Amino acid sequence: MLHGTVIRALSGFYDVVTEEGIRRCRARGVFRKRGITVLVGDAVAVEPIGGAEGVVVEVLPRKSALVRPPVANVDLALLVFSLKTPLFHHGLLDRALVTAQAGGIEPLIVVTKCDLGTEAEIAAATAPYRQAGYETLAVSSLTGMGVDQVRVAMEGRVSVFVGPSGAGKSSLGNALAPALGLKMGDVSAKLGRGRHTTRHVELFQLGERTFVVDAPGFSQLELNIPSSSLRKYFPDFERLAEGCAYRGCLHIDETECAVQRAVAEGALSSDRYASYRALYEEIRHKEETRY
Ligand SMILES: Nc1nc2c(ncn2[C@@H]2O[C@H](COP(=O)(O)OP(=O)(O)O)[C@@H](O)[C@H]2O)c(=O)[nH]1
Ligand SMILES: [Mg+2]
Ligand SMILES: [Zn+2]
Incomplete structure (x- = not known):
């Protein structure tokens, strides 16, 4: 028996990253009758078949589940907001903080493009959030400032990038891993304006147990609280x-x-x-x- 994380769901098949590489799996037949679903992000047990295939025989209890995009066990929301160009957007960040916490996801505030501002400007933007107790990182994908701190925060977790267009999400992805940047860059270029209605969700593997949610057009979490x-x-x-x-x-x-x-x-x-x-x-x- 192997254990792993579902990184991709394709009509009836699930790609699972296990200790022994990626396996393409079917779900146990009885899942359907019992109403058990398999989501991207699920931690699962896999009965291996041959060298590259398997059957998902158990879905471990979920820590959390998002509806849009449909993904389980997201740990960390990287709330990416630029210091300038576009100007730091308090309102959207405050909304993103609420939605992440309400969804059971830990927020990490990432203020990007810090190379464009002074120490005083960075401090002014970040102070209210540090004061509130939120972890807040000052980053520049251009100079590399703070990028390692982002990497450390993501280690061993499933992260999602949230933030307005132009804030520097793809650039940060690229600074973390060129392959990730390429994926994030591609997505916005191809899916800028609707048309594609199917929302394909995948996890990008950044390290042994480190993943990033890759979902087209996903820039905001839903606000659904009284x-x-x-x-x-x-x-x-x-x-x-x-x-x-x-x-x-x-x-x-x-x-x-x-x-x-x-x-x-x-x-x-x-x-x-x-x-x-x-x-x-x-x-x-x-x-x-x-x-
Ligand atoms: N000066 C500076 N520009 C940046 C930085 N990060 C991104 N940019 C620029 O901001 C623009 C938008 O970045 P992008 O990563 O595509 O943002 P996204 O829409 O959130 O994915 C691009 O022109 C980038 O070159 C940074 O750290 N410093
Ligand atoms: Mg982008
Ligand atoms: Zn009061």
Whole structure:
């Protein structure tokens, strides 16, 4: 019996990276009857057949599963945002932080193109996030600054690159491994504008147990949480919330709110608070128009 990770699903076959190389596998016949699905990213047990084939006989419990793209056990979301060109986008980063955490995926903030800015500009962009407790790396794919730190963070995990177009995702992929950069580059070039409706998901193997999700057009995770839970995903707010007068304070209209007080006093980033309010309103609107 071998153990491995499903890196590719093709009509009825699964490519599984095992201790003994890649095997093309079928799923056990009984899976269908039992409603067991096999996803890219699944950790599986394989009964080998010959030198290169096998049968997936067991799917190990999933740590997490994304719906779009359909992939299991993603550990780490690399939230890639450029310091400049395009200008650092707080709002989108704050949204990505919420969606990653809500999906059970650890976020890692990667600020790219740091060669284009000064130390002070880098510090200004990253400070609110470091203060909130998020791991935040300053990177340049051009000079190589910080790239090894990204590599170390990815080791032994399944990562996904999230971030706006032009932020430097493909360039970072290329700095990590030219073959990865080529894949990521190809994808955006070929699938820039819809048409291809099938969303093919694969894992790219970067190291023995290190993988990157490769899914065309995948730049955002889905935001699917109730408005009342949003506050949980702002750890910097949660720490202050003990000082709010109401236990379930949403930090919106409440009086004696420690979060709003901290913003007024300059102790909490007003950008972060603006993001929170915008996301809160967006979710409320969805909730109100649902029925
Ligand atoms: N100066 C500088 N430019 C970069 C860096 N990383 C990417 N770029 C440039 O930014 C543009 C977009 O990069 P790309 O990797 O294609 O972004 P993606 O759309 O997120 O994949 C390209 O012109 C890159 O050459 C960097 O670290 N420094
Ligand atoms: Mg790209
Ligand atoms: Zn409050």
